[in-house]
Amino acid sequence: MRRLGAPRLARRLKIRRGSDASQNGKRFVGLQVKALSKRNPVPLGISLDRIMGDYWIIVNKAASGRPCAFILPPSEVRKRAHRGEKEGRVSYWLQPPSYDCPEFREAWERIGLG
Numbered sequence: 142m143r144r145l146g147a148p149r150l151a152r153r154l155k156i157r158r159g160s161d162a163s164q165n166g167k168r169f170v171g172l173q174v175k176a177l178s179k180r181n182p183v184p185l186g187i188s189l190d191r192i193m194g195d196y197w198i199i200v201n202k203a204a205s206g207r208p209c210a211f212i213l214p215p216s217e218v219r220k221r222a223h224r225g226e227k228e229g230r231v232s233y234w235l236q237p238p239s240y241d242c243p244e245f246r247e248a249w250e251r252i253g254l255g
Contacts, residue, residue, distance in 0.1 A: 171193065176200045178201075178205075182234040192219055211241060223236050
């Protein structure tokens with residue numbers, strides 16, 4: 142599948158807020174999209190139980206002319222999550238080396254065409 146920047150991807154998938162929609166209406170694909178302006182950690186919240194959807198799409202450098210997308214299943218997000226604790230509060234993050242891997246980079250074939 143050819144590379145799509147975040148704005149073109151949003152138009153193609155008709156993205157709505159939250160868990161998002163499919164390409165052609167024949168198959169529902171739950172997508173969780175996280176857009177980052179830089180190659181930063183992805184905040185996952187206070188519990189890994191809230192990770193849902195069929196795929197996670199992480200777009201870093203989203204505001205640049207060269208965004209890069211990473212496509213992961215939720216099982217990989219959970220497996221690679223980093224647990225942080227600060228002042229007694231727990232939070233989970235996906236560190237850049239955990240998602241910025243060749244197996245996830247621009248791996249649109251994971252989602253398929255519908």
